[in-house]
Amino acid sequence: MSLNSHMTRLSLPLLLALSIPQVMAAATVDVTEKSFRCLQEMTPVRGFFVDSLNGNLDATLAVAKSTSGGVYPPGSVVQLVPTEVMVKREPGFSPVTRDWEFFELDVDANGSKIRKRGFMEVNNRFKKNCFACHAAAKPEWDMICEDSHGCEKLPIPQHVITALQKTDPRCKVSDASTFQKFTSWMVRKLSPN
Numbered sequence: 001m002s003l004n005s006h007m008t009r010l011s012l013p014l015l016l017a018l019s020i021p022q023v024m025a026a027a028t029v030d031v032t033e034k035s036f037r038c039l040q041e042m043t044p045v046r047g048f049f050v051d052s053l054n055g056n057l058d059a060t061l062a063v064a065k066s067t068s069g070g071v072y073p074p075g076s077v078v079q080l081v082p083t084e085v086m087v088k089r090e091p092g093f094s095p096v097t098r099d100w101e102f103f104e105l106d107v108d109a110n111g112s113k114i115r116k117r118g119f120m121e122v123n124n125r126f127k128k129n130c131f132a133c134h135a136a137a138k139p140e141w142d143m144i145c146e147d148s149h150g151c152e153k154l155p156i157p158q159h160v161i162t163a164l165q166k167t168d169p170r171c172k173v174s175d176a177s178t179f180q181k182f183t184s185w186m187v188r189k190l191s192p193n
């Protein structure tokens with residue numbers, strides 16, 4: 001038998017064996033405080049921002065921009081305001097939350113600190129449960145609420161959300177107006193610590 005046919009016979013199982021650890025590594029989603037960044041450095045989609053921890057932003061954007069919904073790929077990061085984040089974990093990691101992990105952050109010019117992380121049990125700083133609201137989104141939206149997917153509305157008006165987005169303290173530059181800076185300062189003053 002020639003060397004060539006040996007190679008052909010060996011190469012498929014060999015390739016498969018070599019690729020298993022890579023596939024497993026790609027499926028793992030490591031999330032630390034370094035995973036989060038300034039909202040303005042993320043990619044805006046309508047009113048919210050997305051990122052990918054697995055370098056697969058195109059797949060995340062495809063679902064985020066879809067007009068019929070879809071399932072976000074592992075590693076997807078979604079944010080509306082600087083302190084609240086949803087990260088899509090590995091398939092099967094948390095079936096009840098559809099593999100979303102919820103985060104409540106503290107943010108300042110030095111970056112992000114994880115205040116709370118977890119699944120069904122995570123509350124925001126106003127003692128409201130992330131999962132309870134987000135689970136109400138119609139199934140095709142994969143727990144993403146926006147303003148029309150069936151969730152209870154947020155008790156804050158759009159101009160306040162925009163002000164919070166434009167004054168993310170982690171961002172090096174900001175194009176926020178004086179009024180937006182004032183609005184955001186007021187919200188921080190009035191929010192529980």
Ligand code: HEC
Pocket residue numbers: 047048078079080081084085086102103104122123124125128129130131133134143144145146147151152153154155
């Ligand atoms: C009172 C219900 C409620 C609670 C509690 C809540 N959310 Fe939301 N969240 C919403 C709604 C409604 C929106 C969409 C707002 C909009 O776009 O007008 C939203 C938006 C978001 C978004 C942007 C994507 C989307 O779903 O539109 C993320 C990410 C998010 N919330 C994460 C969290 C996290 C993390 C927590 C807990 C720390 C949390 N939320 C708590 C209702 C809630």
